Amino acid sequence: QRRLVESGGGFVQPGGSLRLSCEYSGFGSDYFAIGWFRQAPGKEREGLSCIIDSSGTTYYADSVNSRFGVSRDNYQTTVYLQMNNLKSEDTAVYHCAAGCWFDYGRFRFEGPWGQGTQVTVSS
Numbered sequence: 001q002r003r004l005v006e007s008g009g010g011f012v013q014p015g016g017s018l019r020l021s022c023e024y025s026g027f028g029s030d031y032f033a034i035g036w037f038r039q040a041p042g043k044e045r046e047g048l049s050c051i052i053d054s055s056g057t058t059y060y061a062d063s064v065n066s067r068f069g070v071s072r073d074n075y076q077t078t079v080y081l082q083m084n085n086l087k088s089e090d091t092a093v094y095h096c097a098a099g100c101w102f103d104y105g106r107f108r109f110e111g112p113w114g115q116g117t118q119v120t121v122s123s
Contacts, residue, residue, distance in 0.1 A: 002026040002112050004096050009117030012086055020081040020117060022096030035059075035100035036070065036081050037109060038092035039116070046092075047107025050100035051079070059102040064090075086121045093118050 008020040024034070035050030049060045049070045058070050069082040079096055094117055099110030 002098065004098065004112060004114035006094060006096055006114045006117040009094060009119045011120045011122070013123055014087055014121055016086050016121070017082070017084045018086065018119060020083070020094055020096075020119075022079045022081075022114060024077060024079070024096070024098065027098065032098055033100045034072070034079050034096060034098050035107065035109065036079075036094060036096050037107065037113075038090075038094045038119075040092035043092075047100070047102075047109065048094075049081070050102055050107055052101065059107070061107070083119070086119075088121050091119060091121050 003026050004022055004024045006022050012018055031054045033050055033052050036048045037045050039045050047061060048064050049058060051058045051070055051072055067085045071080045095113045097109040097111055097113035101108050
C-alpha cells in the first residue's frame with residue numbers, strides 16, 4: 001500500500017523557518033515524481049513544488065520561489081520542504097503528493113497524498 005506521512009509542522013513567527021518531512025512507502029523501486037501542495041481555510045489548493053525526475057529537476061510556485069527548497073534523500077524514501085522567511089500567508093496544511101507534474105503554469109497531483117501537517121505563521 002502506497003503511503004505518505006508528513007511531519008515537522010508547527011507554529012513559527014514571521015521571518016522564521018521550518019523544515020517539513022515526508023516519508024513514503026509502498027512505491028517499489030521505480031522512480032516517481034513527488035511534490036508539495038498546501039491548503040488554507042477558504043482557499044483553493046495551491047501547488048508549491050514538484051521534483052520531476054531522478055536528476056532532481058524541480059519546479060516551484062512563484063509565491064515560494066527563493067524562499068522554499070525541496071530535496072530528496074539518498075535512499076529516496078523521504079522528501080523535505082525547507083521553508084525560510086515564512087509569512088502569515090504561508091499558514092496552511094501542507095501535503096506531500098506523489099505523481100506530480102507541471103504544465104500550463106499549474107501543478108497537477110495524481111496522488112496519493114498524505115494527511116498533511118499544519119503550519120501556522122503568526123506573531
